[in-house]
Amino acid sequence: MSMRLASAELVDSREILPREWLQAFHAPHVALGSRAGQFVHVRGGDLSGLVLRRPFSINTADRASGTITLHFRVQGRATDWFTHLRPGDRIDLLGPLGRPFEVDARSRHLLLVAGGSAGIAGLRMLADEAVRDGRQVTLLLGAESARHVYPSNLLPDEVEYVVATEDGSLGRRGTVADLVPDYEAWADQAFAAGPAPMLATLARLAATRRHRLGVAKLGRKRGHGRADPIGSPAARRKAFLQVALRQRMGCAVGACLGCVVMGAAGTPLRTCREGPVFAAEEIDWEAGW
Amino acid sequence: MKAKKRVVTTGNRVAKRTPTVRRIRSAIVPARPRGATPAGGDGRSIVARDHEPDESAAVDLSVDLGRGLVLENPILVAAGTFGYGVEYDEVVEVERLGAVCTKGTTLKPRIGNRTPRVAETPGGLLNSIGLQNPGIDAVIDRYAPIWRGWRVPVIVNVAGESVGDYVEVVRRLDGVAGVAGIELNISCPNVGRGGVQFAVDPDAAGAVTAAVRRATELPLLVKLSPNVADVRPIARAVADAGADALTAINTLSGLAVAPDRDRPLLGNVYGGLSGPAIRPIALRVVFEVAQVVEIPVIAVGGVTELSDVLDYLAAGAVAVEVGTAIFADPTLPVRLVDELADECRRRGLGGCASLVGTALPKRPLPSSVKGVEYRP
Numbered sequence: 001m002s003m004r005l006a007s008a009e010l011v012d013s014r015e016i017l018p019r020e021w022l023q024a025f026h027a028p029h030v031a032l033g034s035r036a037g038q039f040v041h042v043r044g045g046d047l048s049g050l051v052l053r054r055p056f057s058i059n060t061a062d063r064a065s066g067t068i069t070l071h072f073r074v075q076g077r078a079t080d081w082f083t084h085l086r087p088g089d090r091i092d093l094l095g096p097l098g099r100p101f102e103v104d105a106r107s108r109h110l111l112l113v114a115g116g117s118a119g120i121a122g123l124r125m126l127a128d129e130a131v132r133d134g135r136q137v138t139l140l141l142g143a144e145s146a147r148h149v150y151p152s153n154l155l156p157d158e159v160e161y162v163v164a165t166e167d168g169s170l171g172r173r174g175t176v177a178d179l180v181p182d183y184e185a186w187a188d189q190a191f192a193a194g195p196a197p198m199l200a201t202l203a204r205l206a207a208t209r210r211h212r213l214g215v216a217k218l219g220r221k222r223g224h225g226r227a228d229p230i231g232s233p234a235a236r237r238k239a240f241l242q243v244a245l246r247q248r249m250g251c252a253v254g255a256c257l258g259c260v261v262m263g264a265a266g267t268p269l270r271t272c273r274e275g276p277v278f279a280a281e282e283i284d285w286e287a288g289w
Numbered sequence: 290m291k292a293k294k295r296v297v298t299t300g301n302r303v304a305k306r307t308p309t310v311r312r313i314r315s316a317i318v319p320a321r322p323r324g325a326t327p328a329g330g331d332g333r334s335i336v337a338r339d340h341e342p343d344e345s346a347a348v349d350l351s352v353d354l355g356r357g358l359v360l361e362n363p364i365l366v367a368a369g370t371f372g373y374g375v376e377y378d379e380v381v382e383v384e385r386l387g388a389v390c391t392k393g394t395t396l397k398p399r400i401g402n403r404t405p406r407v408a409e410t411p412g413g414l415l416n417s418i419g420l421q422n423p424g425i426d427a428v429i430d431r432y433a434p435i436w437r438g439w440r441v442p443v444i445v446n447v448a449g450e451s452v453g454d455y456v457e458v459v460r461r462l463d464g465v466a467g468v469a470g471i472e473l474n475i476s477c478p479n480v481g482r483g484g485v486q487f488a489v490d491p492d493a494a495g496a497v498t499a500a501v502r503r504a505t506e507l508p509l510l511v512k513l514s515p516n517v518a519d520v521r522p523i524a525r526a527v528a529d530a531g532a533d534a535l536t537a538i539n540t541l542s543g544l545a546v547a548p549d550r551d552r553p554l555l556g557n558v559y560g561g562l563s564g565p566a567i568r569p570i571a572l573r574v575v576f577e578v579a580q581v582v583e584i585p586v587i588a589v590g591g592v593t594e595l596s597d598v599l600d601y602l603a604a605g606a607v608a609v610e611v612g613t614a615i616f617a618d619p620t621l622p623v624r625l626v627d628e629l630a631d632e633c634r635r636r637g638l639g640g641c642a643s644l645v646g647t648a649l650p651k652r653p654l655p656s657s658v659k660g661v662e663y664r665p
Contacts, residue, residue, distance in 0.1 A: 005380045005619060043617055049411045051564045051613055094380065094619070250407045250414065251616045253380075255372030257392070257421045258407035268400055268421060273376075289404045289556070 003253070004029050008093045010085045011067060017148055019074045020117050021083055022059070028066030030096050034058050036126035037244055037277040040070070040095030041252040044081045054078050055249050055272075057121040057193070058096065060128060071121040097252050098276045101126050101191055101244070102237040103135070111187035112139040113202060115176055115194020120150045122193025122244040122276075131158045138162065138183055142176025142198070145169045177201045185213050193244040203280040206241035230265065231274060231282055239279030247271040262287035348630045349640040352387065352608050354585050355533035358470050358508035360387040360442060360608060362626045363641060364598070367589045367612030368393055368446035368472060368512070369418065373432045374439075377619055384440045385623045387608060390536075391428070393448040393474045396458050398424035403556030408545040413566030413591075414613045415543050417557035420448050425458045433467040442469030444510060452497050456504045463505040471507050473498065473532075476514030476539035488514035488523065488539070495526035502531035510587065512536040513574065515567070519656050520574050521581045528582040536587045536610065537574045541567055564613040565591040572604050573657055579605025579646065580653045593621070595628040602641060603648035 008027035016022045030040060041053040059071040074080050085091070103110065103126075110130050112123045120141065130137045138160040143149045146169040152161050163171035164179050172179060177198060180190075184205070192202050228235035236242060250258035252272045260268035261275070262284040269275065269282065350362035368390040374383055383389065401421025408415045422428065428445070436443040445468055449455040455473065462468050475487035475494055487493045498511055511527045513520055515538040524535055540561025545554040553559075571590025579586045588606035592598060593614045601609045611622045633641055 002379045050409060051412065051414050051617055052407075052409050053617055248405050248407050250416070251370070251372075251376070253372075253376045253619075255376040255392075256370060256407070256416070256616065257372075257401060257418045258416060260401070260404060260406065260421065262400075266400070 002033075003095055003097055005092070005094050007090045008068075010087055010089045010091070012087065013083070013085055015083070016071075016151060016154065017117065020071070020148075021074070022069055022071050022154070023082065023085070024067045024069045025091065025093070026066055027068050027093055030058065030093065031061045031063050031066045031068050034061050034068070034096035034125075035100035036129050037100035037122070037242075038096040038098050039252075039276060040068070040093050041097055041249070042070075042094075043092040044078050050078055052250065053094065053252065055097075055246075055252055057118075057125075057244070057276075059121050059124045061125060071117065071124065073117050094252065098272055099233075099274065101242055101277050102233050103130065103133075104189060104237045107188035108135055109186050109188045110135050110137050111180075111183050111190040112137060113176055113180060113190060113192040113194070114139060114141045114150075115192075115198040116141075116143060117148070117150065118246060119176075119192070119194030119198075122246075123191060124155075126191055127156060127159050131156045136160075138186070140164070140176050140179045140183065142166075142174075142179075142194070143170075177205070180205060184209060187240075189239075190241045191244075192241065193246075196245070199243045199245070199280075200285040202241060203243065203283065203285050206280050209240060231269075231279075236277070236279045239281065241280040242277050243280055243283070244276050245271050245278060245283075246276070260289070262289040348633045348638070350387075350626070350630060350633070351640070352585070354470070354508055354510070354587075354608070356470075356506070356508040358442060358533070361440075362387040362629070363602075363608035364622050364626045364629065365390055365444075365587065365608060365610040366615060366622055367610035368474065369416075370612040370615050373428065374441075374443060375432065375435060377615075380619050382623050385626060386441050387626070388442045388444050388469065390444045390472050390610060391432075391446050392422055393420045393446045394422045394425050394428050394458065395420055395448050395450075396425055396454045398422065398427065405555055406557075406560075408554050408560065410543070410545060410562065410564075411566060413562050413564035414616070415545050415555065415560035415562050416540070417555045417560040419557060425461050429461065429465055429468075433465050436467030439467070443467060444470040444472050444508075446472045446474050446512070447501075448474040452500045455497055456500050459501050459505045459507070463507060468507065470510060470533075471501070471505065472510040472512055472536060473501060474512050474539070476512050476516075488512075489517050491522040491526035494523050495530040498527045498530035498532050508533045510534045510536050512539050513578065514539050515541050515570055515574050521577055521656055524578040524582050528584050532584060534585040534587055535578060535582060536589060537578050537606075538567070538571045538590055541570065563591070565593055567591050568597065572600060575601060575606050576604040576649070577656060579649060592625075593618075595625060595632060598625055598629060599632070599644060600648075602644040603646070605646045605649050607642075607645055 008025040012024040039055050039057050043053045056070045059069040061068045114120045114123050140162050142164050145165050145167045164174050247259040250256035254270050254273035259271040263269040264284045352360045352363045365388045373391050374389040399420050402417050402419030447458045487497050511532040540563045543562040547554040568591030575588045585607040587608045588601035589610035592611045598609045
């Protein structure tokens with residue numbers, strides 16, 4: 001469904017982790033028309049000096065009640081402003097924007113790899129969709145410490161949830177990438193969101209996966225036909241790893257070219273239009289953009 | 290998540306401060322206070338209003354930029370903030386704008402600068418996109434067929450590294466259906482060669498304008514840079530070289546520092562500052578330029594509400610481009626068209642021509658550059 005500019009009313013707001021908030025808004029258009037991986041561009045209050053909206057992943061969408069949730073960490077004046085909203089308050093919301101995750105119909109086992117809370121926010125809705133479609137989901141989360149681990153009661157019961165913390169206070173000590181090898185062979189497809197260096201590490205792992213594990217490529221049997229164009233939904237559906245990128249954004253509709261990331265073909269790709277979800281092989285991870 | 294019971298409170302400040310939906314709706318179906326026109330006002334427009342459901346038709350906001358380029362209203366969207374006009378079409382009534390200025394376009398495709406490319410600053414936006422664009426041929430192929438079907442004039446913003454580049458791009462645009470004019474970007478601060486170097490020297494600015502003038506019959510706007518000590522000789526040189534109108538101003542060169550403070554934030558180090566932060570500077574430049582040239586001046590810099598438009602008109606601009614504010618409020622430009630018409634109606638004016646230049650001095654004031662005047 002197409003993007004729309006509309007106001008949304010806050011229906012629930014709570015701090016689920018230190019400085020991390022989960023807010024529900026009544027936004028029927030977005031709740032009905034969005035898919036996992038898409039985002040909304042939100043205008044907060046008239047804070048003097050702030051001229052940009054803020055992009056937020058759509059954390060969950062409930063069609064029946066017309067609500068969506070946003071999950072964010074307080075990082076500056078704009079995000080802090082949101083924490084002072086009360087039920088009934090309204091924000092101005094542009095969306096849904098960007099392109100969603102593409103799950104292959106044959107994929108039974110989905111591996112979701114989240115780096116921190118931003119990672120969870122980028123993948124949370126995909127977990128819902130996958131469970132609804134009867135797929136098995138394992139969510140790997142990397143966090144600083146036990147205090148920052150996303151509460152398991154906010155996830156669907158069907159999701160297997162595995163945690164790594166940097167200080168070892170919960171789960172395995174290490175990064176989320178350290179958890180991946182245990183699930184690589186199990187997974188039919190993987191989806192990741194989080195800091196760029198983590199995504200680059202996962203992309204390197206994914207690039208060598210076939211060679212290391214000797215597994216078949218998705219969609220191989222269709223082989224003789226023309227290859228799907230790079231970046232098309234069909235091509236993404238066949239990719240083992242899809243990543244949701246975050247980038248500083250201006251307009252979020254593809255006009256300003258502020259949020260680009262360097263593509264493997266040598267042309268910049270707009271995070272807001274061609275993304276925020278990309279197949280890992282679409283991105284030039286070495287370009288340092 | 291299960292939705293909680295919706296509680297509507299009336300006493301909260303946010304609900305009062307952001308009546309966005311109401312504002313958007315009012316842009317489509319104007320519901321304005323009536324009877325505000327003074328008794329001695331324009332009786333004709335009152336009559337017209339009673340019989341004409343489209344209230345904006347009662348006031349003629351059209352602006353003649355010369356060489357046959359007549360805009361239906363003086364609200365344009367600024368280059369670089371509106372892509373090629375198609376990106377926002379799902380949420381903006383593009384055809385109600387005075388004109389669309391496209392993203393800066395060069396002869397060959399450009400991949401632009403490294404990221405990060407944008408940074409929010411106090412009251413402003415620092416950008417260094419670096420003129421990323423698909424090149425003039427791709428732009429003509431992809432977008433001109435769409436523009437051809439639009440009522441709104443599309444002005445292609447043209448950038449280059451050499452006079453030859455500018456001339457070649459303009460030559461390719463000449464005669465293309467759907468292209469209503471050229472805005473010469475001689476003032477982009479974000480590219481290594483070309484760009485701003487033309488805009489800081491009267492001779493170079495005049496030379497590139499004259500060369501482009503010879504290459505096309507299209508209406509020619511030239512966008513000036515504020516990154517100069519005295520803009521007036523440059524404005525004069527460009528006008529003398531055959532520009533039909535001037536656009537003032539492009540962004541100001543600025544810097545942001547990365548959060549870790551170990552380097553500048555932007556991938557290209559320097560960026561161009563836009564937004565409300567630069568509005569007083571843009572006003573000053575418009576004011577100075579309007580006093581020394583006969584051709585129309587189009588103002589751009591930090592417009593966020595009607596009073597900014599009125600300020601620019603008073604300072605001598607005949608039209609105004611909206612830029613950075615679009616990112617927060619995409620429907621602002623179209624709403625400003627309605628608000629400007631309402632303002633004219635409220636003052637009993639048939640159009641906004643009489644609002645132009647009301648703050649200009651009777652005789653030219655000295656430049657804001659103090660060095661010359663204060664010399665002993």
